[in-house]
Amino acid sequence: MSTPLLEMSGVRKRYGGVQALDGAELTAVRGEVHALLGPNGSGKSTLDKTLAGTVVPDAGTIRIDGAEARIGGPRDAHALGVAAVYQQLSIVGDLTVTQNVVLGLEPARRFGFLDQRAARDRAGAALERFTAAFAGRLPLDRPASALGPGERQIVEVAKALARRPRILVLDEATASLHKEQVDVLFDVVRELRADGVLVLFTSHRLDEVFALCDRATVLRNGRTAGTVELAATDEDELVRLMVGDAPHQAPRAARAGAAGAGSAAEGPVSSPAATLEVRGLTTDRLRDVSFTVRSGEVLGLGGLQGQGQSELLLALFGGAHVGAGEAVLDGRPLPLSSPVKAARAGVALVPGDRGRQGMFAVRPIQENLSLASMHRRATARLALRGAAERGAATAMVERLRIKIGSLADPVSTLSGGNQQKVVIGKWLLDRPRVVLLDDPTKGVDVAAKEEIYAIVRGLADDGAVVILNSSDNRELTELSDRVLVVFEGTVVEELDAEAISERRLISSALRLGPGETL
Amino acid sequence: MTGAAAGLVDRVRGVQLSGLATVAMLVVAVAVNSALQPNFWDSYALTSNFATFVPLVAIAVGQTIVVLSGGLDLSLGAQVTLASVVAVQVVDGSLDRFPLAVAAALGVGLACGALNGLVVALLRLQPIVATFATSFVFSGLALVVLPTPGGSVPFEITTAYRDSVLGVPVALLLIVALALVWLVLRRHRVLRHVYAVGGDADAAYASLVPVARTRVWAYVLGGLFAALSALAILANTGSGDPFVGNELTLASVAAVVIGGTALAGGRGGAGGSVLGAIVLALVTNIIFFADVPTDYRQLVNGAVIILALALAGIPALQKRRPSA
Ligand SMILES: Nc1ncnc2c1ncn2[C@@H]1O[C@H](COP(=O)(O)OP(=O)(O)O)[C@@H](O)[C@H]1O
Ligand SMILES: [Mg+2]
Numbered sequence A: 001m002s003t004p005l006l007e008m009s010g011v012r013k014r015y016g017g018v019q020a021l022d023g024a025e026l027t028a029v030r031g032e033v034h035a036l037l038g039p040n041g042s043g044k045s046t047l048d049k050t051l052a053g054t055v056v057p058d059a060g061t062i063r064i065d066g067a068e069a070r071i072g073g074p075r076d077a078h079a080l081g082v083a084a085v086y087q088q089l090s091i092v093g094d095l096t097v098t099q100n101v102v103l104g105l106e107p108a109r110r111f112g113f114l115d116q117r118a119a120r121d122r123a124g125a126a127l128e129r130f131t132a133a134f135a136g137r138l139p140l141d142r143p144a145s146a147l148g149p150g151e152r153q154i155v156e157v158a159k160a161l162a163r164r165p166r167i168l169v170l171d172e173a174t175a176s177l178h179k180e181q182v183d184v185l186f187d188v189v190r191e192l193r194a195d196g197v198l199v200l201f202t203s204h205r206l207d208e209v210f211a212l213c214d215r216a217t218v219l220r221n222g223r224t225a226g227t228v229e230l231a232a233t234d235e236d237e238l239v240r241l242m243v244g245d246a247p248h249q250a251p252r253a254a255r256a257g258a259a260g261a262g263s264a265a266e267g268p269v270s271s272p273a274a275t276l277e278v279r280g281l282t283t284d285r286l287r288d289v290s291f292t293v294r295s296g297e298v299l300g301l302g303g304l305q306g307q308g309q310s311e312l313l314l315a316l317f318g319g320a321h322v323g324a325g326e327a328v329l330d331g332r333p334l335p336l337s338s339p340v341k342a343a344r345a346g347v348a349l350v351p352g353d354r355g356r357q358g359m360f361a362v363r364p365i366q367e368n369l370s371l372a373s374m375h376r377r378a379t380a381r382l383a384l385r386g387a388a389e390r391g392a393a394t395a396m397v398e399r400l401r402i403k404i405g406s407l408a409d410p411v412s413t414l415s416g417g418n419q420q421k422v423v424i425g426k427w428l429l430d431r432p433r434v435v436l437l438d439d440p441t442k443g444v445d446v447a448a449k450e451e452i453y454a455i456v457r458g459l460a461d462d463g464a465v466v467i468l469n470s471s472d473n474r475e476l477t478e479l480s481d482r483v484l485v486v487f488e489g490t491v492v493e494e495l496d497a498e499a500i501s502e503r504r505l506i507s508s509a510l511r512l513g514p515g516e517t518l
Numbered sequence B: 001m002t003g004a005a006a007g008l009v010d011r012v013r014g015v016q017l018s019g020l021a022t023v024a025m026l027v028v029a030v031a032v033n034s035a036l037q038p039n040f041w042d043s044y045a046l047t048s049n050f051a052t053f054v055p056l057v058a059i060a061v062g063q064t065i066v067v068l069s070g071g072l073d074l075s076l077g078a079q080v081t082l083a084s085v086v087a088v089q090v091v092d093g094s095l096d097r098f099p100l101a102v103a104a105a106l107g108v109g110l111a112c113g114a115l116n117g118l119v120v121a122l123l124r125l126q127p128i129v130a131t132f133a134t135s136f137v138f139s140g141l142a143l144v145v146l147p148t149p150g151g152s153v154p155f156e157i158t159t160a161y162r163d164s165v166l167g168v169p170v171a172l173l174l175i176v177a178l179a180l181v182w183l184v185l186r187r188h189r190v191l192r193h194v195y196a197v198g199g200d201a202d203a204a205y206a207s208l209v210p211v212a213r214t215r216v217w218a219y220v221l222g223g224l225f226a227a228l229s230a231l232a233i234l235a236n237t238g239s240g241d242p243f244v245g246n247e248l249t250l251a252s253v254a255a256v257v258i259g260g261t262a263l264a265g266g267r268g269g270a271g272g273s274v275l276g277a278i279v280l281a282l283v284t285n286i287i288f289f290a291d292v293p294t295d296y297r298q299l300v301n302g303a304v305i306i307l308a309l310a311l312a313g314i315p316a317l318q319k320r321r322p323s324a
Helices: A044-052 A075-078 A098-102 A116-134 A149-162 A179-194 A208-213 A233-245 A254-258 A309-316 A338-346 A354-358 A365-377 A386-400 A416-428 A445-463 A473-479 A502-511 B002-038 B041-069 B076-091 B095-120 B129-144 B157-161 B170-186 B188-197 B201-206 B213-235 B249-259 B268-291 B294-320
Strands: A006-015 A018-028 A035-037 A059-064 A065-070 A081-087 A168-172 A198-202 A213-219 A224-227 A277-280 A290-295 A298-302 A324-329 A347-352 A434-438 A465-469 A482-487 A490-495
Touching: A006 A044, A006 A445, A018 A035, A018 A044, A018 A059, A018 A198, A035 A044, A035 A179, A035 A208, A044 A059, A044 A081, A044 A168, A044 A198, A059 B170, A075 A081, A081 A149, A098 A116, A098 A149, A116 A149, A116 A179, A149 A168, A149 A179, A149 A354, A179 A198, A179 A208, A198 B249, A208 A233, A208 A434, A213 B095, A224 A233, A233 A502, A254 A416, A277 A309, A277 A465, A277 B213, A290 A465, A290 A490, A298 A309, A298 A473, A298 A502, A309 A347, A309 A434, A309 A465, A338 A347, A347 A416, A354 B213, A365 A386, A365 A434, A386 A416, A386 B249, A416 A445, A434 A445, A445 A473, A465 A473, A482 A502, A490 A502, A502 B249, B002 B268, B041 B076, B041 B170, B041 B188, B041 B213, B041 B249, B041 B268, B076 B095, B076 B129, B076 B213, B095 B129, B095 B157, B095 B213, B157 B213, B170 B188, B170 B213, B170 B268, B188 B201, B188 B213, B201 B213, B249 B268
Parallel strands: A018 A224, A035 A198, A035 A213, A081 A168, A168 A198, A298 A465, A298 A482, A347 A434, A434 A465
Antiparallel strands: A006 A018, A006 A059, A059 A065, A213 A224, A277 A290, A277 A324, A482 A490
């Protein structure tokens, strides 16, 4: 225990306007299972990636065995004995399971020709202990894209194990595993620990952390909040480290109430009072989701990331295959079969991944703004007048305070926050009655965030039904009147205005073991 | 799990459908062709048909490798031209210098491919733009090397090319040989990495695949197959032509798509492209034998390629619909 196996210090990484890591530290020794914890977006995955070489930090030093490690890419990390299971798996769907497990390190004969038998043997050995997860038969020759999420996760784990690492990074590696598979993985991890391997373990299930790990380092906003011995720590202490002593922020509803009878009491300004009632909504990823939202209300969706919140919004926007259930807006059923029909019925979805779903980056700002609502201004539904299009777009730019050079500039010239405002603005021109926001401020800088918050509040005050999914708990506290905590595709808890706080959100999300809900 | 199972079924169906579609097009093309060309099955006609197929088959195999890697090479036709004019200048009618000419052609393909690969992988330019630009460099060089059609290939080569061995046309043997080369390459680590990079470059990078080097290799292999295509053209025509490769680029992309390789990369293989190339060559034949006026041939040819691309694209479109 003289020199620690791994020392990371002063690690910084910036993505556009977001400081993902802001001087993070981590020290761990060989033969240790070290938990890396923190709320959503605190930088855990980014720190893991700087160690595994897929992200090159802006600053910071990494020492392995006391010697400074220069990690410029995954191959450097591999040479130093680091292997990683990524949260966003590194599986190539078109390759078979065997090909994935040996990818990058394929056993070869002379001149680089593949030794397929050795590859199968190696993959078989790496997967052997997980055989039960594949109904008893390893799918070595099946394409990875044909596997279920849990099976892919296991292939990713096996791939990292096959690299025989000295330092093994497990980033949410248990997220889609069943209990029995988690147990197998934990056995493997304990054996590795006995062999002197360092395992960095990130999981959102605190019971797993306490069951498996020796120490924990907690990140908050890209900084290390502390490292604790888990034997001498309880859940409250961990949650306190994650949340910090942030000033308590009163939720929106409480503030509105304090300000007296606000606009909500006077009734909505622009659209008739609406109520959205969702009953028994079930899809591939959702189970029996029911709730009601009033017009003028902001309903938050909380919980751990990826528990079905985005799917819920997508389903309400007609973008998922709905197996059962319905959504009723003001007594009329909402069409859930296609986004076009949903948009006609007054539903708008502001996607989180604005680059992929929400905009046409190289097209002018004006076109992007006009697109969703053109049909309203079209003469005889066919011809568009340039002046009307520009007028509508200009009004929206002013209302949202989007900082632009000219309406004719491509959207890609804007900063992240302003791009997101264009995506929101595009739907506002269509005067939606239901606004679905999917992590609207992800990757947006602080100032732009505040402005987007003001827009969201404005929407609700104008009488829209607003449903907000956010991976940022502070955002949920600041904007929501109520929060539904989502876990594994179903609503497990409802927090009303008084109950909403960052601490409560984190503990509600974390405390639920899978056994309690299934 | 039911979702995954359904996904698998969809997937298998998609793959088979595109394989079936390729074979169906081949059957139709052969049927129409033999109806229009009375002596289609005569050994002379067969030999000369196969002789015209080889260049397109070779370039289609090269394009397949580039497409599988997630790229596209719009300069392959120009590379064929450049390699062929360099080779014809080197050989200059002498059989002794033929090995040298083969080496020169391969050297040209290698150099052109390496240039494309470096531009795409290191400068990170869009493959379409980068290779479109380099195609002008290669065509320009070809005009410098051989300003007007000319040069001659030793008659032993042109004769052997149109000969047959035990009743099998040499050109057909060459096509089989190209397919075999492909099968050998498939067992090589570089091709595995080509599939991985084309399938998911980020995942491949995280999995220790040397992504940039793999991309360069894909273009280099593309260039080498373009060089083989150039040699086949020389053996078939007997002389050099500084515009000979122009129409091969689009045809190579069309052959790849007809053969069922996804333009997005990572899925497919050169086996289908070989069939696709033969289909396209037969279509050119059909247009010739259907007495389409000369002025309209290119138009019809282009229309047929677009039609084939559209037909081949239907399964891909169905696959893109959200299955969940
Ligand atoms: N590739 C990226 N581009 C832009 N922003 C990113 C990227 N990756 C992460 N971020 C941002 O960096 C922050 C930290 O992310 P991450 O490390 O994934 O957190 P965690 O794993 O703790 O949830 C988040 O605000 C996230 O939005
Ligand atoms: Mg993460």
